[in-house]
Structures are given as C-alpha cells and as structure tokens.
Amino acid sequence: MxxxxxxxxxxxxxxxxxxxxxxxxxxxxxxxxxxxxxxxxxxxxxxxxxxxxxxxxxxxxxxxxxxxxxxxxxxxxxxxxxxxxxxxxxxxxxxxxxxxxxxxxxxxxxxxxxxxxxxxxxxxxxxxxxxxxxxxxxxxxxxxxxxxxxxxxxxxxxxxxxxxxxxxGKNVPVGHHVKGDENLEVELPNRAADPDKGAVIFAENCASCHGADGQGQWKGDSSTYIYPPLWGPKAYQAGSSPYRVVKMARFIKANMPDKKAFWSKPFLTDEQALDVAAFINDDRIHFRPQKKDKSVVDYPNIKSKAIDYGIGPFIDTFSEMQHKFGPFKPIEEYRKSHGLPVLY
Ligand code: HEC
Ligand code: HEC
CATH class of the missing domain: 1.10.760.10 (Cytochrome c-like domain)
Incomplete structure (x- = not known):
C-alpha cells in the first residue's frame, strides 16, 4: 500500500x-x-x-x-x-x-x-x-x-x-498545483513541426498498436478499445486539447510508445514528439469529428487562446498554419514583446 x-x-x-x-x-x-x-x-x-x-x-x-x-x-x-x-x-x-x-x-x-x-x-x-x-x-x-x-x-x-x-486530490490544498500535474516540457525548435517526418515516426513507433490507419484496435466485442484511435470518425474531436500540437507532443514525450516511454525517461526526442503530434493532428491528411454546434464561438476573449490552438482570430499577427505547427518561438517572442500572454 x-x-x-x-x-x-x-x-x-x-x-x-x-x-x-x-x-x-x-x-x-x-x-x-x-x-x-x-x-x-x-x-x-x-x-x-x-x-x-x-x-x-x-x-x-x-x-x-x-x-x-x-x-x-x-x-x-x-x-x-x-x-x-x-x-x-x-x-x-x-x-x-x-x-x-x-x-x-x-x-x-x-x-x-x-x-x-x-x-x-x-x-x-x-x-x-x-x-x-x-x-x-x-x-x-x-x-x-x-x-x-x-x-x-x-x-x-x-x-x-x-x-x-x-x-x-484530497491532500492538495485548495487552489494549488502539485508536482506531476502539469505536462512535460518540450524544447521548441526553430522550425515548424513536420507531419511528413511524423509519418515515419508513427509507422515505426506507434502503428503496431494504434494501427497503420490510426483507428486503434477494438476489444473482441467492439465495446471499447485495446488501443484507442488517434484520428478518424471515432477519435477525439477537433478543438479539444489533444488536437493541439504542443500539448499533444508533451503527452507523447512522457507516455508514448506505451510501456517504453516514461516521464522520467522519454523515448522520443522533443522534435520527434512534435513531428508525430503534427502528423496525427494534420487535418489535410486525417479526418476527425468536428464541433457539432458551429454557432458556439470558442475563446470569445482571444487573449486566452493557447498559442498552439490553430484556429483564428489571434491576438498576434501570425497565420493559422504557424499557430498549429510552429515555429512557435517567434509567436512567443512577439507576444512577450507586446505584453501578451504566452500560453500553451
Ligand atoms: C504498445 C502499444 C502502444 C504503442 C506502441 C503506442 N501506444 Fe499510444 N496508447 C496505447 C494505449 C494502450 C493507450 C491508452 C492508454 C490506456 O487506456 O491506459 C494509448 C493512448 C494514446 C493516446 C491518447 C488516447 C488517444 O487515442 O487519443 C495518444 C495520443 C497516443 N497513445 C499516441 C501514441 C503515439 C504518438 C505513439 C508512437 C510514438 C504511441 N501512442 C504508441 C498503446 C500504445
Ligand atoms: C482524448 C483524450 C481525452 C479523453 C478521452 C478525456 N479527456 Fe479529459 N482532458 C483531456 C486533456 C488533454 C485535458 C487537459 C489536460 C491538461 O491541460 O493538462 C483534459 C482535462 C480534463 C479535466 C480537467 C483537469 C485539470 O486538472 O484541469 C477533467 C476533470 C477531465 N479532463 C475529465 C475527463 C473525464 C471525466 C473524461 C471521461 C468522461 C475525460 N476527461 C476524457 C483529454 C481527454
């Protein structure tokens, strides 16, 4: 115990x-x-x-x-x-x-x-x-x-x-964070995350469980998954946190491939984690469910939008593509120099 x-x-x-x-x-x-x-x-x-x-x-x-x-x-x-x-x-x-x-x-x-x-x-x-x-x-x-x-x-x-x-969390004082509740940091390179490189990393390290088609693997009775899907009609919806490349890369770095990666001993490099997260979340190659009610405006206060949320409008001058895939550092620098929040 x-x-x-x-x-x-x-x-x-x-x-x-x-x-x-x-x-x-x-x-x-x-x-x-x-x-x-x-x-x-x-x-x-x-x-x-x-x-x-x-x-x-x-x-x-x-x-x-x-x-x-x-x-x-x-x-x-x-x-x-x-x-x-x-x-x-x-x-x-x-x-x-x-x-x-x-x-x-x-x-x-x-x-x-x-x-x-x-x-x-x-x-x-x-x-x-x-x-x-x-x-x-x-x-x-x-x-x-x-x-x-x-x-x-x-x-x-x-x-x-x-x-x-x-x-x-009964031992966590009200309003507090504790060590381990956050996401593992990834070093952000001076280039955009590359879905093509990510495809190669995926084939080598992820497809064995999540499937070459990313659809995961059902349990025998199709009630749920042995390995959950990463894209496709049954995967997580666009606009949710895993759909963001930096947030997803941090999760992958600490936890995937399952049983090989640990937060204390990551398996992929930071750049590989970003590239594979970009591959998974690239709508140009992968379909996933979209928001049902289009009338709902996400982040009505755009100041609170995370940098890697790839749907505009933004509080800075960078494109949707750059917000989605990077390079993220120029966005960070612009925001810092304009006194704007740097959020992931
Ligand atoms: C050995 C099998 C295995 C491999 C290899 C593997 N995963 Fe997973 N992955 C899992 C399992 C199992 C879960 C669900 C964890 C649970 O339910 O406990 C999961 C969950 C996930 C999730 C969150 C759930 C979802 O479906 O969105 C993501 C994202 C993910 N894996 C990405 C990856 C990536 C990227 C790689 C390759 C770098 C990878 N995985 C390699 C087994 C694997
Ligand atoms: C496809 C992945 C995924 C699935 C499935 C999922 N969530 Fe989440 N959830 C997230 C992510 C990503 C976050 C944000 C985590 C972060 O920012 O570190 C989150 C955040 C949360 C939070 C806020 C946590 C905090 O500390 O602020 C709660 C509570 C939560 N989820 C509950 C649930 C429950 C209950 C379910 C099942 C009904 C569920 N989630 C299913 C991905 C998922």
Whole structure:
C-alpha cells in the first residue's frame, strides 16, 4: 500500500517546500478574472516532491467511498456505462474511455492526471470565457473530445466522477498545483513541426498498436478499445486539447510508445514528439469529428487562446498554419514583446 506524501511525517521539509512552492503557483493558478486565463499555465518545477495519489485500498467503506469507487469505474470503463450503447445512459459519441487519455485512471504523473483538478475548480476557462465547476469541466470532455452530449450536473455519474477526483486530490490544498500535474516540457525548435517526418515516426513507433490507419484496435466485442484511435470518425474531436500540437507532443514525450516511454525517461526526442503530434493532428491528411454546434464561438476573449490552438482570430499577427505547427518561438517572442500572454 502506498501512503501519500502528506502522511510521511519524516519528510516534513519536503512537504514544507511543496507548500511554499505551491503558494507561488497559486498566484498563477487562481486567475479568476476574465482577462487572465487560468488553464494550467504555471507548471510545477523540479523543486517540489512528486505528488503521490492515495492508494485505492484507502477508499472509505461508506456511502462516499461507494461513489468514489463508482467514479473510478466510470473513468476506466466509460464506454460501458455512458458510451453510445451505455448501460446507464447514452452520452458519449465514441467508445473511448477517460483513462485512454487520463492515464491509469488519472493517477499517472505527466499523464493528464487529475491530481489537482478538484483543488483548482471552479476555474476560469478561456474556451468558454466563463467560470466552470468541476462537473461542467467533466462535461467539457464528454462533449469534446468524446463528441457526446453533456450529462445532467446532478446525475449520479457526474457526482461519482467528481467524488473520485476529489478523493484522489484530497491532500492538495485548495487552489494549488502539485508536482506531476502539469505536462512535460518540450524544447521548441526553430522550425515548424513536420507531419511528413511524423509519418515515419508513427509507422515505426506507434502503428503496431494504434494501427497503420490510426483507428486503434477494438476489444473482441467492439465495446471499447485495446488501443484507442488517434484520428478518424471515432477519435477525439477537433478543438479539444489533444488536437493541439504542443500539448499533444508533451503527452507523447512522457507516455508514448506505451510501456517504453516514461516521464522520467522519454523515448522520443522533443522534435520527434512534435513531428508525430503534427502528423496525427494534420487535418489535410486525417479526418476527425468536428464541433457539432458551429454557432458556439470558442475563446470569445482571444487573449486566452493557447498559442498552439490553430484556429483564428489571434491576438498576434501570425497565420493559422504557424499557430498549429510552429515555429512557435517567434509567436512567443512577439507576444512577450507586446505584453501578451504566452500560453500553451
Ligand atoms: C482524448 C483524450 C481525452 C479523453 C478521452 C478525456 N479527456 Fe479529459 N482532458 C483531456 C486533456 C488533454 C485535458 C487537459 C489536460 C491538461 O491541460 O493538462 C483534459 C482535462 C480534463 C479535466 C480537467 C483537469 C485539470 O486538472 O484541469 C477533467 C476533470 C477531465 N479532463 C475529465 C475527463 C473525464 C471525466 C473524461 C471521461 C468522461 C475525460 N476527461 C476524457 C483529454 C481527454
Ligand atoms: C504498445 C502499444 C502502444 C504503442 C506502441 C503506442 N501506444 Fe499510444 N496508447 C496505447 C494505449 C494502450 C493507450 C491508452 C492508454 C490506456 O487506456 O491506459 C494509448 C493512448 C494514446 C493516446 C491518447 C488516447 C488517444 O487515442 O487519443 C495518444 C495520443 C497516443 N497513445 C499516441 C501514441 C503515439 C504518438 C505513439 C508512437 C510514438 C504511441 N501512442 C504508441 C498503446 C500504445
């Protein structure tokens, strides 16, 4: 059984360090105004101790614990419960599971985990230009990437997933980030990410599981995937976070190829991760589901748009192509010199 860092009394110094460090980050994390975006813009640095989520054997045996267990089950077996043929409701537009992206049920460092999600919501979200609750943020992922319809906020399922995320991050002080909840940094080269180079990397390192056609591999009964799809009609929707090249490259660097790459020991170089992310997310060669309701304007406050969100208008003078594939550094430099936010 693992214990949390907070239970390890002998590591008081490290814990204290984490507090001091987190306090600094909170200033960046709690940007509740509608001018300053509050997505994960303040990555924790190496000075803090890696966050260790509580062990599932410590989930309490009471009504709350039962909801935590159900919430975890929903994150792992999402399609079974709320997929297109879901047993409790038909909400998702595809048969992916939350854990396909939120690795190890949202507990893997640098694997799009849920470590500090409960501690940081309600939060300002640039895409909606609104303060969203955790339940609304869960529905965001159900609408995009899952191409689904939002669940009622008081549904047992939204409450259960919220309980699970709360239990997972119960030792994270309100408003704080912890080490490991961010994305691994990638060094941005002075060239655009190259989908052609990415195609070669994909064939060599990814196609064996995700398929040469990127459609993944079904489980025998087609209820969900052994290996999830990366593009095509059943893959994540355009406009969701994985569709952004830098965000995706950071995930790939830390986690893919599965079982070969680890955040502490990446497999691909930074440039390779960017190239393969560009290949996967290149709409000129790969189809994927698009936003259903075109009347919804994403990022109505363009100041809060991430640099690698490839759909204009932008607060700077660079093209959609450059925002999508880079080179990103000139955009960063322009923004810095004009006092504009540098966000990924
Ligand atoms: C195709 C990939 C993908 C799938 C599937 C997915 N998500 Fe996400 N989700 C993301 C990404 C990427 C982010 C942003 C992570 C980041 O910025 O580091 C995110 C963010 C979140 C957040 C906010 C986390 C935070 O700390 O701010 C929550 C909560 C969340 N997702 C819940 C869910 C739930 C519940 C499901 C299943 C119903 C789900 N997601 C399915 C990719 C996915
Ligand atoms: C050994 C098999 C394997 C290989 C090789 C592999 N992956 Fe994956 N990948 C997985 C599995 C399994 C998951 C889902 C994780 C889970 O559900 O626990 C996944 C998830 C993903 C996801 C998030 C989910 C989605 O479908 O959008 C992306 C993106 C991804 N892989 C990209 C890559 C890239 C890029 C490569 C090559 C550099 C790669 N993978 C190589 C097995 C693999």
């Amino acid at each position: 693992r214990s949390t860092i907070w239970e390890l009394g002998k590591h008081k110094t490290k814990v204290a360090l984490l507090f001091v460090f987190s306090a600094v980050l909170t200033i960046a994390a709690c940007t509740g105004s509608n001018t300053a975006p509050a997505e994960k813009t303040a990555p924790a640095k190496d000075s803090a101790v890696l966050f260790v989520p509580p062990d599932t054997s410590t989930i309490p045996h009471d009504m709350f614990g039962d909801m935590v267990r159900y919430g975890r089950d929903l994150v792992v077996n999402t399609a079974y419960y709320i997929g297109p043929n879901g047993t409790v409701g038909k909400y998702l537009g595809n048969k992916m599971n939350c854990t396909n992206c939120h690795l190890d049920a949202g507990t893997r460092p640098f694997g799009w985990n849920y470590f500090s999600a409960h501690a940081r919501y309600p939060q300002y979200r640039g895409r909606e230009n609104k303060i969203l609750t955790l339940g609304q943020r869960i529905n965001n992922c159900i609408e995009r990437p899952h191409s689904g319809i939002p669940m009622p906020l008081d549904s047992k399922e939204i409450v259960a997933i919220s309980c699970y995320i709360m239990w997972l």
